Amino acid sequence: MPTWRVTFVVSLVWLLPSTALATNGLNMIGFGAESVAMGGADVAVARDTSALNTNPAGLSNIGNQALDLFSAVAYALDVSHADSFGNDAPVDNKFIGLGGMGYARRFEGIPLVVGIGLFAQGGAGSVYKDLATPFGGRDELSSLFRVAKLSFGGAWQPDERLSLGASLALVYGDIQQKVFPQTSVAGFSGYKIEGPHALKPGLKIGAQYQPRPDLTLGATYTTATDLPLAGGSLTANLSAQGLGKVTYSDVRLIGLSLPQEVALGLAWQVNEPLLLAFKLDWLDWSDALKSSRLAASNPDNRAAPAEIVGVSTLNWRDQYVLALGMDYALDARTHLLGGYNFGRNPIPAEHTQPLLAATAEHHLTFGVERLGEGDWRETFAVEYQLGNTVRYVNPELPFGASEERNRHVALYFMLSRR
Numbered sequence: 001m002p003t004w005r006v007t008f009v010v011s012l013v014w015l016l017p018s019t020a021l022a023t024n025g026l027n028m029i030g031f032g033a034e035s036v037a038m039g040g041a042d043v044a045v046a047r048d049t050s051a052l053n054t055n056p057a058g059l060s061n062i063g064n065q066a067l068d069l070f071s072a073v074a075y076a077l078d079v080s081h082a083d084s085f086g087n088d089a090p091v092d093n094k095f096i097g098l099g100g101m102g103y104a105r106r107f108e109g110i111p112l113v114v115g116i117g118l119f120a121q122g123g124a125g126s127v128y129k130d131l132a133t134p135f136g137g138r139d140e141l142s143s144l145f146r147v148a149k150l151s152f153g154g155a156w157q158p159d160e161r162l163s164l165g166a167s168l169a170l171v172y173g174d175i176q177q178k179v180f181p182q183t184s185v186a187g188f189s190g191y192k193i194e195g196p197h198a199l200k201p202g203l204k205i206g207a208q209y210q211p212r213p214d215l216t217l218g219a220t221y222t223t224a225t226d227l228p229l230a231g232g233s234l235t236a237n238l239s240a241q242g243l244g245k246v247t248y249s250d251v252r253l254i255g256l257s258l259p260q261e262v263a264l265g266l267a268w269q270v271n272e273p274l275l276l277a278f279k280l281d282w283l284d285w286s287d288a289l290k291s292s293r294l295a296a297s298n299p300d301n302r303a304a305p306a307e308i309v310g311v312s313t314l315n316w317r318d319q320y321v322l323a324l325g326m327d328y329a330l331d332a333r334t335h336l337l338g339g340y341n342f343g344r345n346p347i348p349a350e351h352t353q354p355l356l357a358a359t360a361e362h363h364l365t366f367g368v369e370r371l372g373e374g375d376w377r378e379t380f381a382v383e384y385q386l387g388n389t390v391r392y393v394n395p396e397l398p399f400g401a402s403e404e405r406n407r408h409v410a411l412y413f414m415l416s417r418r
Contacts, residue, residue, distance in 0.1 A: 037367025039339020049102025
């Protein structure tokens with residue numbers, strides 16, 4: 001792998017969550033502490049460097065230059081799996097950490113602002129280290145699919161009312177997975193996957209328009225990004241066949257993708273202290289996630305099967321997200337932020353599985369932004385995911401009647417300099 005690519009991938013992996021904090025499908029509800037604190041109602045309110053990943057036209061709101069450093073930690077209040085084999089277990093990866101950053105600068109003398117940002121986009125996955133298996137005994141069931149972006153973009157403001165923007169992203173995804181790796185019986189061979197990854201481009205375009213001083217309209221379009229994962233290794237437990245553990249060095253997982261997305265937003269300055277924001281977002285999951293195909297070849301034991309292939313049905317449905325946000329200025333230095341985000345669970349019940357926590361549909365958010373000394377400001381946010389429970393029978397899995405539960409709380413912090 002070229003040196004530049006190694007450096008880039010390492011920098012993105014630093015931003016990836018230790019598990020997945022995804023609540024609008026595979027995506028987070030917002031990016032940056034202000035965006036999250038306002039419930040993700042950020043299309044018409046994008047005004048920091050996270051605009052690169054929400055609405056690049058919002059970069060025009062940056063006066064001279066801006067630096068934002070972002071971090072978050074989430075705790076799984078109740079993310080758990082239950083099934084007909086007596087399992088009723090919480091995930092072992094209860095804490096989730098992630099980070100991000102952005103920098104933008106205005107060109108002197110021309111209405112152009114350009115920026116660069118690193119963002120943890122989201123992902124999916126759970127870790128259960130000691131589940132009762134359908135084959136007797138206990139073993140680990142875990143998966144972690146992670147997505148991050150490096151975005152370059154700019155905003156051009158032809159007049160005081162209109163701003164147009166675009167950002168080009170390099171999207172990185174990878175996966176680690178263990179499906180009962182210590183188990184091998186007639187008809188089933190456990191396995192673990194390490195390291196398949198993908199690096200693909202994506203594009204977001206956006207606009208903001210002010211028909212009057214107290215009203216801003218916003219719109220964005222994001223292209224779909226296929227993430228065909230390749231590389232890494234798969235180790236299959238073929239002990240029941242007398243072969244022990246066999247490592248396959250060519251792994252391909254296709255069928256994973258980020259969807260095309262259309263978002264519309266509105267921000268209304270009701271009076272001097274109060275701003276209200278609204279966003280309606282459509283995510284085309286039905287086209288992005290239909291099925292996945294795992295293929296592993298090139299085993300290190302010639303007696304082993306030359307290729308292992310597995311297909312899973314996804315059939316996700318489109319998701320509509322509604323976000324409402326508020327910004328209230330207590331004084332010239334302190335703002336209170338609040339929001340609500342709703343996004344229907346895009347995963348059909350019959351295709352739910354333990355490796356994907358039930359998508360939380362309702363989120364309440366709150367935040368405080370405080371201007372500090374000099375050019376610095378601090379933004380704190382809290383996101384509470386109201387619990388969601390999905391009861392299902394997946395005919396492709398051996399767990400029978402099952403249940404997935406998901407309830408999180410997350411803390412966000414952003415340090416900014418203007």
